[in-house]
Amino acid sequence: MRYSASHKQETREKLLHSSAAMAKKEGFASVGVDGLMKAIGLSGGAFYSHFSSKDELFSSIVERELSHSLERLNGNGIQSRERLDRCLKFYLSMAHVEQMDAGCALPSLGAEIARSDVAVRQQAQDWICRLQVGWAATLGSDSLAWAVLSQCVGALVVARMMVDPLVQAQVLSSNHEVLSQQMAGL
Template identity: 45%
Template sequence: MRYKPGYKEAKRKELLKLSGQLAKQHGFSATGVDAFMKEAGVTSGAFYSHFSSKNELFKALVEAELEQSLAMWRANPNDSADAWIDFELERYLGLNHLKRAGKGCALPALASEIARADDEIKQVYQDRLLEGHTLFRKYLGSDEKAWAVMSQLVGAITLARAMADEAQQIAVLEACKSTVKDYLRLAKMAG
């Protein structure tokens, strides 16, 4: 069967998007190829016309998901460092992000699986994470602050998502927001 030009690439992007949502909700390792393809509305046989293995899917998914996070950080409409970080704290540590794991950042959802992946996948993860770090460093002024804030954001979402009580989830998110703001305010005063 002949497809229109660009069909295969568009279908691959759709497969990655839907697979990413499913993986972030249920875990990549715990989800079989059949489930990923069912979510995308294609047969498991169609999988192999896009990916040679589940590992290749994971690599492509990690790259696509982190590129999506980078695009969101780049789209932050603020120019000043304070406004940029305030926007990110509110967006990233919001209930919408917390409650919608499938639509959110891959870092809190997939980092532990990436840590058990092969070196090729870890390298893709590291490369994209370093791009994010560069962006945070631009607004925060140092490597140390960028790593600290990124780690706080991901850690807060990870902890809060694992809690059953929404009031406790909110307490974790709010504590992280205020602690990051205090840390940056004190660092600015000291610098």
């Protein structure tokens, strides 16, 4: 039985969505092709009609996830300090800590991106630099924009490492407080 082109695209999107969520929650390297396909109700053999390799899937996940992050955190490129502060409040929230599979890919997949081939790393760099440029325009400082980006990702990683929700919340609120002070000082 032949499937329509739209069915193939829908299946590819389901695979990307499901694989991204699994990768952010469990790590991409730890999940096999069969597990990725089983999550959407298909056999492992069907994978290769959508991607030529697991590396190609990872590259597509990075592209998709970072483009979504850019949309959420940078909007249409026009920022205000108030919008940036709302983004930081969301990013440094317990909901973001607890919903790893639905959140930013950088805290979960950053180490795997760093170990990837140059093409994937370049792709990630391009998206992150676009976000940094938008935030730098809002903040009026290239270096503060890099510091805010790095501190947010690091704070989320540290908060997720903690077991006690009170400690997690303290990590997040402390980082938000410091970042707010830094941004207010400009």
